Amino acid sequence: MASPFQSGTSTPFSPTTTLSAPSTPKLKTAANDLQRIAESGAVTASTLVEYLASRSAYSSSVFIYDLAEHAGFGTLTKSWADEGGETAPVVSLQTRAGAGLSLVGRLSQGSSKDVAKGAVLTAYTTPSGLAAMVQSLSYLPPATPTSRLVIQVPTVTPVGEHFALSPTLAPFTPALTLLPEGFTVLASATPQEAVDFAALSYKLTGTHVIHLFDHHSSARETGHVTTPPIILPEPGLTLADGLEKAGYSAFEYAGDQEAQTVVVLVNGPLALTAKALASRISGLGVVIVRVLRPWDEEALRSVLPSSVKKIHVLDDVPTESTQGALYLDVFTTLLNPLIPGPLVKAHRVVPSRTQEFLSVPSAFVNFVADLVPAPAPAHILEGHTLKKLLFFSTPGSSLTALPKMVETTFLPHKSLSARLLTDHDALSKQGGVTADRIVLSPRDDDSPFVPLSAVLPISHQSPGVANFLGILDQSLLKSHDVVSHAAPGSPVLIVTDWTASELAANLPKDVVALIRERQLHVCTLNAKELASELAQGNSHVQKVAENVVVLLAFLRLYLGSAATEELVRKVAVQDLGDAVQGIELAKFVRLMWDGLVEVELPTARDPDEPAASPLKDFEFNAISVETADGDTVVNGARLGTWHDAAKHILFPSAFTPPDVLAIASSQEQNPALRPELPERTFLITCTVNRRLTPLEYDRNVFHLEFDTRGTGLKYEIGEALGVHGWNDASDVLDFCSWYGVDPAKLITLPVPGSEGTRMHTRTVFQALQQQVDLFGKPTKTFYTDLAEHASGIEDKYSLRFIGSPEGSATFKKLGEKDTVTFADVLKRYETARPGIEVLCELIGDIKPRHYSIASSQAVVGDRVDLLVVSVEWVTPSGSPRYGQCTRYLAGLKVGQKVTVSIKPSVMKLPPQPTQPIIMAGLGTGAAPFRAFLQHRALLASQGVPVGPTYYYFGSRHQSQEYLYGEEIEAFILDGTISRAGLAFSRDGPRKVYIQHKMEEDAADLARMLWDEQGAFYLCGPTWPVPDVYEALVGALVQHADVDRERAGAFLEGLKEEERYVLEVY
Incomplete structure (x- = not known):
């Protein structure tokens, strides 16, 4: 096929260019040798910022707020922390009103270990999250060299009905005036600035620091040679000195030195664009604000030219009525009332206007030009030497790595610069859409830096800006407006298995008309078929071959009319070598050459052809993160087919989580139980499920026994058993029927805490029954998140209100009085119907419920016992409610397997057996004391001296709820229990509770606690705590000869010694 395209020889990209592409570094390598990788341009500035901020040498702890992680910032820090090494400890937090109080508490004077040791805390959040915590930050203590806060803020905010991501600072700027004086606020825009300011944040030892950086575009671009500076805290370093040493100033002036019109902006994408305009528009000056706090008036006055008459301030604001800071x-x-100065005018830039300026740069150019006023040259932001490449694909495609291959082909070239930016649209198409932008330019180009989002915008009804367009998934031609981004006369490569005639038939009429109008050169390549011919059934070779074939096709189209088979091979061999996967490169080139077909589209279409559905626009609303294994995760949960489950069976080594815990354990851990949990889990067998209360009694208290043989489960006296309960099967099926989801369909969900690196694949029924807390109590976040999926305006606003601070009373009523579940909320607001895969992630997982173990392993052996009461109630509307886990446990059959874990407890016996113990239990609060008594009876049978043992137990009726009564009576008879105070409140003429029984033994209790180092334990509901406390205080006052204040202080001291222990619920 004779190429109709102009040769690249007229651009900086000569056909004799030597192309070599180093492999993309994995994250583990990046964490170990980031300096070398940064200088290669293979990682983004955001990754470098995250790396620097997470080093334990600079941060004692890193607090990652959910909004930052949603924006793709923080996942790597968690991944590095899991690997150990030099990463600081990580704490995950949710964004709430007053979100900064956790940070305040860690730095305030008190018992915090961070205060004791000295700490530099780092937090990650977005502008929205920062606004939520500003008021709390006013409570921070003054910064010191050993105690201060650094907040790294990726400037990404969802805006509009499509949740498009924007670099606007509008959520934060209204709160800027509330920020306390002890803060420095830095704003960076270029990749090198982002890294330098991140480092400067830790060098400034006398101030708290907020660093805003452009995570929307420039800081996520690869291809920049950035140098991470060495961070050495410099006590006494001033902000001005720190900026000067780094080569910056608080304000940067660019443009005409005699300008009469000056535009002032906070450092960011628009500021960089304005700076580029100032270099080309006469009479225009631009002031870029790098330091928002502390505000340096003298520094601003010093950079303004004396000729200035008008100053236009562009302020990011949430609404037109908001005054910008x-x-x-x-x-x-x-x-200055004495000296007339320049006119200062405010321009309030709302988020929608920011999006317009970024997606349609000409709109911003015209806006700025109108301020001068001066004519704006056409294509003012487009250098003649730029080559713009745009690729559209879908996540999970075999060709997702192709844009990276194209970029790395140019990265090592001495005279060329290649920049890559990857964005995702997770909402407009199931599975998402990916857009990869690549801009090639001469390495010696000294033009002002402009973010890729402005150089190569993806906008509605694009005029065509890409010099090359690659469509790597044919389905996008029928769903999205992708062809409109191709510049007139440019090549369009479509990877498809459609023939030329099928392609012409599948393209919408408007797309065909656009292709003809712009004289686009459309070529197709059936990469899958060509790769299959080369791979001969080897799936790994197939995937590699597909990418190689498409890369060669790109090179052929790029080289233009100068391209020949031999020239393409000579260019590609520098990067790929003479053979790929044992197949000669010449064979790849030959197959590509024959398989690349230019499509001649018909001149006319049937006028009666029905109109196609409107094509969707690409909206940047998701940011991907590359995991430590090299996988790219865009969306967490997804629906799938039985093939997903089959992969786990066919390739267990690839899908089974590594057995980390088994390495340090003599017993093998089963990674298939609950791999997301930090604690070890066990699969035990129910052997006894016996009701202890009469059937006619309104409380079902039951005793459970589990066989632990062969599991490796060990527990200590007083520990709790975490039970991973299931939802009721009939309730789950009813919900599936109501929600309209097939319970047998496969769903893949991320393992909580794995940041998408590990996934559960199971049926929808299994997920809703065993994993997702469908019948749990909704959080405020759930209402807020669900609101964004409501199609009805009333439902949307109602849900938003409940999730807002103003809706706290309604939220409290729903949760505490109506006791609604997640499922109830969905039924109340029926227009809020997210996909089931989205819903599962919104709800989250079932949490284990913990029950005090009612046995001593030294006595019962390979067995663990529980004492449980069924939790049941009726809502004000008359609906019955059941405790999720107690309902599960009550329904256990003998022989049924249960997943459990062990949780340490404060309910520990004193170190010396001779120390007296006083136990007070109400109802099922008797559970841990049964274990205590078993253990003391064992010691006594072995001839070990034991101290006095007082046991107080309370319930309603002795005949119905004297739990383990026969065992208690036996312990009394054999002397294990020295004194029993049994209070059955409803059996006598007046109500008697355990505190009354304790008052009868006041002298003994005071002696045991005051003189004999005794320990007191209370287990059960919270309501008797004050009365029990008063009984003990009264005993001490009466028999230890102390006043109430000293008695209370004494009991508080016992808490510190773990001799006054409360386990109440």
């Missing part, structure tokens, strides 16, 4: 700062700086 930047305008107020500039206005007060220049206000």
Whole structure:
């Protein structure tokens, strides 16, 4: 096929270019040798910022708020922390009103270990999250060299009905005026700035620091040679000195030195674009604000030219009626009633306007040009030497790595620069859509830096800006408006198994008309078929071959009319070698050459052809994160087919989580139980499920025994058993029927805490029964998140209100009085119907319920006992409610397997057996004391001296709820229990509770606690705690000769010694 395209020889990209592409570094390598990788341009500035901020040498702890992680910032830190090494400990937090109080508590004076040792805390959040915590930050103590806070803020905010991600600072700027004086606020825009300012954040030892950086675009671009500086805290370093040493200033002026019109912006994508405009528009100056706090009035006045007459301040604001903080700062700086100064005008830029300026750069160019006023040259932001490449694909495609291969082909070239930016649209198509932008330019190009989002915008009804368009998934032609991004006369490569005639038939009429109007050169390549011919059934070779074939096709189209088979082979051999996967490169080139077909589209279409559905626009609303294994995770949960489950069976070594715990354990851990849990889990067998209360009694208290043989389960006296209960099967099936989801369909969900690196694949029924807390109590976040999926305006606003601070009363009523579940909320707001895979992630997992173990392993052996009461109630509307886990346990059959874990407890016996113990239990609070008594009876049978043992037990009726009564009576008879105070409140003429029984023994209790180092334990509901406390205080006052204040202080001291222990619920 004779190529109709102009040769790349007229651009900086000569056909004799030597192409070599180093392999993309894995995250583990990045964590160990980031300096070398950073200088290669293979990692983003955001990754470098995250790496620097997470080093234990600079941060004592890293607090990762959920909004930052949703924006793709923080996942790597968690991954590095899991690997150990030099990463600081990580704490995950949710964004709430007053979200900063956790940070305040860690740095405030008190018992915090961070205060004791000294700490530099790092937090990750977004502008929205930062706004939520500003008020709390006013309580922070002053920063010191050993105790201060650094907040790294990726400037990414979802805006609009499609949740498009924006770099706007609108959520934060109204709160800027509330920020306390002890903060420095830095704003960076270029990749090198982001890294330098991140380092500077830790060098400034006398201030708390907030660092805002462009995670929307420039900091996520690869291809930049950035140098991570060495961070050495410099006590006494001032902000001005720190900026100067790093080569920056608080304000940067660019443009005409005699400008009469100056535009002032906070450092960011628009500021960089304005800076580029200032270099080409006469009479225009731009001031870029790098330091928002502390505001340096003298520094601002010093950078303004004396000729300035008008100053236009562009402020990110949430609404047109909001006054911007930047305008107020500039206005007060220049206000001088004695000397007339320049006119200062505010321009309130709402998020939708920011999106317009970024997606349609010409709109911003015209806006700025109108301020001068001066004519704006056409294509002012487009250098003649730029080559713009755009690829559209779908996550999970075999060709997702192709854009990276194209970029790395150019990265090592001495005279060329290649930049890559990857964005995702997770909402407009099931599975998502990926857009990869690559810009190639001469390495010696000294033009001002402009983010890729402005250089190669993806906008609605694009005029065509890409010099090359690659469509790597044919389905996108029928769903999305992708062809419109191709510049007139440019090549369009479509990877498809459609023939030329099928392609012409599948393209919408409007797309065909656009292709003809712009004279686009459309070529197709059936990469799958060509790769299959080369791979001969080897699936790994097939995937590699597909990418190689498409890369060669790109090179052929790029080289233009100068391309020949031999030239393409010579260019590619520098990168790929003479053979790929044992197959000669020449064979790849030959097959590609014959398989690349230019499509001639018909001149006319049937006028009666029905109109196609409107094509969707690509909306950037998701950011991918590359995991430590090299996988790219965009969306967490997804629906699938039985093939997903089959992979786990056919390839167990690939899908079974590594057995980390078994390495340090003599017993083998089963990774298939609950791999997301930090504690070890065990699969035990129910052997006894016996009701202890009469059938006619309104409380079902039951005794459980589990066989632990062969599991390796060990527990200590007083520990708790975490039971991983299931939802009721009939309730789950009823919900599936109501929600309209097939319970037998496969769903893949991320393992909580794995950040998408590990997944559960199971049926929808299994997920809802065994994993997802469908009948649990909704959080405020759930209402807020669910609101975004409501199609009805009333439901949307109702859900938003409940999730807001103003809706706290309604939220409390729903949770505490109506006791609604997640399923109930969905039924109340029926227009809120997210996909089941999304819903599962919104709800989250069932948490284990913990029950005090009612046995001593030294006595019962390979067995664990529980004492449980069924939790049942009726809502005000008359609906019955059941405790999720107690309902599960009550229904256990003998022989049924249960997944459990062990949780340590404060309910520990004193170190010396001779120390007296006083136990007070109400109802099922008797459970741990049964274990205590078993253990003391065992010691006595072995001839070990034991101290006095007092046991107080309370319930309603002795005949119905004297739990383990026969055992208690036996312990009394053999002397294990020295004194029993049994209080059955409803059996006598007046109500008697355990505190009354304790008052009868006041002298003994005071002696045992005051003189004999005794320990007191209370287990059960919270309501008797004050009365029991008063009984003990009264005993001490009466018999230890102390006043109430000293008695209370004494009991508080016992808490510290773990001799006054409460386990109440």
